[in-house]
Amino acid sequence: MKRLLVIISILSLALVTACTTEASTRVDTLANVSEDGFQDISLTYGKFGYSFNYVLSPNTVKVGIPVRITGDASKLNGCFRAVTVPQYHVGKIMSSQDSTLEFTPTETGDVVISCTMGMATTTLKVI
Ligand SMILES: [Cu+2]
Numbered sequence: 001m002k003r004l005l006v007i008i009s010i011l012s013l014a015l016v017t018a019c020t021t022e023a024s025t026r027v028d029t030l031a032n033v034s035e036d037g038f039q040d041i042s043l044t045y046g047k048f049g050y051s052f053n054y055v056l057s058p059n060t061v062k063v064g065i066p067v068r069i070t071g072d073a074s075k076l077n078g079c080f081r082a083v084t085v086p087q088y089h090v091g092k093i094m095s096s097q098d099s100t101l102e103f104t105p106t107e108t109g110d111v112v113i114s115c116t117m118g119m120a121t122t123t124l125k126v127i
Pocket residue numbers: 079080115116117118119120
C-alpha cells in the first residue's frame with residue numbers, strides 16, 4: 001500500500017513537470033508579414049509527454065495585421081483537423097484542398113486555437 005502511494009506521487013509529479021515544461025520553455029517567435037499582407041503561421045502537432053498538441057510556428061503576431069494560419073493537412077488527423085479560433089469566430093476542417101484560416105487580431109493578449117472538442121489547444125500571442 002505504501003509502495004503504491006509512492007508510485008502515485010512520483011507519477012503525478014512527472015505529469016506536473018511535463019505540463020509545466022511546455023509553458024516554461026516557450027520561446028516567442030514573431031511572424032513576418034507576407035507580400036500579400038498576412039502574418040503567416042503554420043500549424044502542426046507535436047508530442048508533449050504522453051499527449052499530442054498543436055504547435056504553431058511562428059507563435060507570435062502583431063495586433064491589427066491579418067493572420068493566416070495554414071494547417072499541415074498531411075499530419076493533422078481526426079478531430080485535430082477541426083481547428084477553431086473561438087475569439088474571432090472562425091474555424092475550418094483542414095484538408096489538402098483548403099487548409100487556411102484567416103482573422104485579424106483586434107487586441108493584444110493570448111488567442112486560443114483549439115480543435116472543436118478541445119483536446120488540442122494552444123495560444124497565439126498577440127503583441
Ligand atoms: Cu479534438
